[in-house]
Amino acid sequence: MKNILVITASIFGQNGQSSQLVNQTLDKLTRQHPDASVTLRDLAKNPVPHLDAERFGAFLAAQGEPTAEQADVLAFSDALIDELKQADAVILGVPMYNFGVPSVLKAYFDHIARAGITFRYTENGPEGLLADRPVYVLAARGGIYAGTTNDSQTPFLRSFLGFLGLNSVEFVYAEGLNMGDDQKTSALDQAGTEIDALTA
Template sequence: MTTHALVLTSSILGQQGQSIALAEHFKQRAAGRDDVRVTERDLVAEALPHLEAAELSSWQLAVDERTAEQRELAARSDRLLEELRAHDLLVLAVPLYNLGIPSQLKAWFDRVLRAGETFRYTEKGPQGLLEGKRAIILAARGGQYAGTELDSQTPHLKAMLGLIGITDVQVVYAEGLAMGHKDVAMTEAKQAIDGLVERL
């Protein structure tokens, strides 16, 4: 069975970004597999605007009730949802900016975390509607934060993925990149990626 992987990059440093290097390594290893197909979306090159009320309200109307402008606004999210649904594996290459995720990645999540589309509210709380998908987080960080109170990024990403039903999440960390550990950290992270690709 073919695995369809959607790779999202969000580094403002382009090819100089270490999260981009991790994504490239994943793509190179996946290219060696006949049963893996990769789609990439660069959320910086194809930046989404911050979510505003007009776009949010367009989702809440029936299709035949939308104005031309509202149809255009809703189509932005609809395209991303269609792309996400078409893939089995989501790969997030994520730098750490001020202890959080890049705003470009948040703008993507703001459009795929949609009530009635990717999750629904029940009497017991929200229920994800995209169950059966997997995710890999490739986290590149200048400092060493994993497992500490300062790592708010990992729980945030896992919570957003869990909201839509993606609970099978693997995390690869490349940390201490600005602390003299870059070569070792990147080598170990790439080895971890190799293992994950082998098990796809």
């Protein structure tokens, strides 16, 4: 493993529980692969612009003659995609906000989902164009949602990442973090045990 891409999205930065689980996972992987380079992308600290008509228009203009402004948008998106392509593994921290993923993470996704580059449509349906690689999703939640109809994150992330060709997705959940100290401690300990098992 030569390159590890780390993506966090907690509004609490490195103090966020999802970010701390990400750091545990990264520590395990870098111990196993001490020569691996690590790229850190903190979407809360350095957010990707949300998709609007102008940015979407730039993506549509990619095969034509984009304006200077559109070329800048495309270059930004291309850099994010290249960063992802270069990664041998991705560590993704995902707190739950109002039953969904953070909006900054959705904005990032909107910039890496590019027709003809990371996916394409065929007569047999969509096909992901990214080579598969491990994606570790560290999900931190105040309540308990995994396996229930209120867990909108897991199916969305599986669908989106699979759409791009990333199917080797492993989830670690730390849930009930706002349901008392005992529950929080137990959930974080269990998540740590699962991280150890996944990265063994």
